Amino acid sequence: MLNGNVTEYQDEIIESTGFWGNINIAEFQRQRAIPIQIPLEMVRAALVQAMQEMEIELADVVEKYQSDGYAYVENVGGVRFDGDNFLQIQYKKAVFARAKADLLPEFMTLSAREVHENRDLVQERKTLLTEAAMAVRAIKGKKRSGVWLI
Numbered sequence: 001m002l003n004g005n006v007t008e009y010q011d012e013i014i015e016s017t018g019f020w021g022n023i024n025i026a027e028f029q030r031q032r033a034i035p036i037q038i039p040l041e042m043v044r045a046a047l048v049q050a051m052q053e054m055e056i057e058l059a060d061v062v063e064k065y066q067s068d069g070y071a072y073v074e075n076v077g078g079v080r081f082d083g084d085n086f087l088q089i090q091y092k093k094a095v096f097a098r099a100k101a102d103l104l105p106e107f108m109t110l111s112a113r114e115v116h117e118n119r120d121l122v123q124e125r126k127t128l129l130t131e132a133a134m135a136v137r138a139i140k141g142k143k144r145s146g147v148w149l150i
Helices: 026-029 040-057 059-067 086-107 120-137
Strands: none
Touching: 026 040, 026 086, 040 059, 040 086, 086 120
């Protein structure tokens, strides 16, 4: 919505445990259209939780790359965009999708409620979590879908 107001995002870094790199709150707010009315503490908490979940879920990937001699994800080769390689892009995608999924209920409490009234938050949350799962699969080198024998 164009209203003449300048949107000021929170240019703050959340430090990771190391391998995956840090996350910039402003980048998340811009990429995922997070309303600035959502309290910064909630945004931080959602990002920290998503980052921690990813650290746990991708521990085996970190171990593999570090055993191959890559101390940090940015050292892994491959196609780069805006300084980030494929793994970094997929990591951010998964973290941002999970964090936004956690913040969706807050969208309904904003002053512009009519904008969010017709949103199907349950379906939107499922879509975001699916997007995150697909990014994790890509990081792990798996195809978009798979079939296993039981």
